[in-house]
Amino acid sequence: MKHFHYSGRHGQGAPVKGWVLALDRDDALSQLRSRDVHPYTVNVGPGRIPLRVPVSELLVTLRELASLRRSGMAIDQSVQAVIDTTEHKLLRQSWGEVAQMLRSGMSLSDAFAAVPDSFPRYAVPLVRLGEANGELAEAITIIADRLDEESVLQSEVRSALTYPVFLLVISTAVLLFLFTVVIPKFGSMVTHGSSDAEGSMAFLLAVSSFLREYAWFWMGGLIGGLGAVVYFWKTGQIQALLWNILQQLPGIRSVVEAWVIVQFCSSMARLLPGGVGVLDALNLSGEALGREEVRVRLKASADRVRQGDTLGSALASEQVFPKLVIQMISVGEKSAHLSTSMKEIAALYERRMRDGIQRVLALLEPLVIVGMGVAVGGIMVSLLSAIVTMNDIPI
Numbered sequence: 001m002k003h004f005h006y007s008g009r010h011g012q013g014a015p016v017k018g019w020v021l022a023l024d025r026d027d028a029l030s031q032l033r034s035r036d037v038h039p040y041t042v043n044v045g046p047g048r049i050p051l052r053v054p055v056s057e058l059l060v061t062l063r064e065l066a067s068l069r070r071s072g073m074a075i076d077q078s079v080q081a082v083i084d085t086t087e088h089k090l091l092r093q094s095w096g097e098v099a100q101m102l103r104s105g106m107s108l109s110d111a112f113a114a115v116p117d118s119f120p121r122y123a124v125p126l127v128r129l130g131e132a133n134g135e136l137a138e139a140i141t142i143i144a145d146r147l148d149e150e151s152v153l154q155s156e157v158r159s160a161l162t163y164p165v166f167l168l169v170i171s172t173a174v175l176l177f178l179f180t181v182v183i184p185k186f187g188s189m190v191t192h193g194s195s196d197a198e199g200s201m202a203f204l205l206a207v208s209s210f211l212r213e214y215a216w217f218w219m220g221g222l223i224g225g226l227g228a229v230v231y232f233w234k235t236g237q238i239q240a241l242l243w244n245i246l247q248q249l250p251g252i253r254s255v256v257e258a259w260v261i262v263q264f265c266s267s268m269a270r271l272l273p274g275g276v277g278v279l280d281a282l283n284l285s286g287e288a289l290g291r292e293e294v295r296v297r298l299k300a301s302a303d304r305v306r307q308g309d310t311l312g313s314a315l316a317s318e319q320v321f322p323k324l325v326i327q328m329i330s331v332g333e334k335s336a337h338l339s340t341s342m343k344e345i346a347a348l349y350e351r352r353m354r355d356g357i358q359r360v361l362a363l364l365e366p367l368v369i370v371g372m373g374v375a376v377g378g379i380m381v382s383l384l385s386a387i388v389t390m391n392d393i394p395i
Contacts, residue, residue: 171375183379184205328344
């Protein structure tokens with residue numbers, strides 16, 4: 001699935017632009033026509049678009065919108081009221097685009113889909129469900145609750161990463177100091193001593209000479225690299241690449257899998273008590289997930305449920321989740337307490353996910369310290385060997 005950026009007109013001619021998630025360009029055009037959007041341009045974009053608005057501010061506006069809708073205010077008036085009370089510039093601009101699309105006749109779900117850099121991916125199917133069953137306020141509340149949970153988790157991870165990142169920055173600064181200030185003072189020692197000392201010192205001096213003589217080159221490259229990182233981060237390409245890499249790492253893969261299970265079961269646990277059918281809840285929960293392969297398997301599972309299979313047997317046939325999850329879902333179906341089982345699964349795997357995150361983060365600090373010790377220790381051994389050899393001091 002890819003994001004396609006489009007511009008065109010809606011209905012009677014109101015100009016619209018935004019993003020649509022589709023398999024290919026033809027699928028994007030088909031979706032736009034189904035929304036009564038006549039596109040002028042449709043161009044492929046990145047596979048994942050990060051949020052450009054602060055989550056805390058977005059969370060407040062979503063809860064305000066849910067409260068206004070619950071009070072009976074019309075959706076366009078509710079959005080305008082949110083715009084009037086929002087202070088963040090980018091967020092106010094995003095809600096303004098939503099209001100413009102609502103005035104042109106588009107639904108709130110289509111408006112959310114048109115600005116994926118301001119609303120999470122799972123907001124669109126949930127809002128579409130709320131529009132269909134007349135419980136839009138409840139759907140927006142579910143979005144806000146899930147966004148809040150993700151925000152708390154991300155905050156915990158950032159806090160845990162602060163010290164390892166600090167150590168990494170200090171380590172890099174120490175190495176630069178050694179190579180640019182300390183090592184050049186030992187250049188004359190290379191002509192004395194053993195070949196081992198000459199070889200190690202020659203390598204260190206070559207690196208030091210490059211860093212000193214071509215400082216403009218590597219500093220320019222560093223600045224350019226940082227600029228490229230910022231650009232590609234804003235477009236979402238770095239996040240997509242990192243996500244793909246993290247899913248392959250043994251220690252982190254289990255955390256990612258647990259997070260997918262938590263997302264799916266939490267969504268099901270919220271939808272089922274609200275009167276949503278199992279099939280509809282399965283489709284909506286699958287659309288809200290970030291992993292493409294899981295969405296494909298869930299879609300195949302939904303087809304099996306439509307043909308008469310139970311949810312547990314359909315998920316087992318497609319091997320979507322681990323056996324423990326399938327067993328708990330099957331038990332929930334047989335006992336007619338599927339939503340309760342989904343809550344228990346989400347709680348279980350959320351604990352596993354947090355434990356996995358703590359284990360991974362606990363390894364970062366010693367890895368940085370060991371790496372720093374090896375690098376600095378190797379440099380110091382080479383310098384001491386050169387000093388000892390220069391003075392003919394037996395080791």
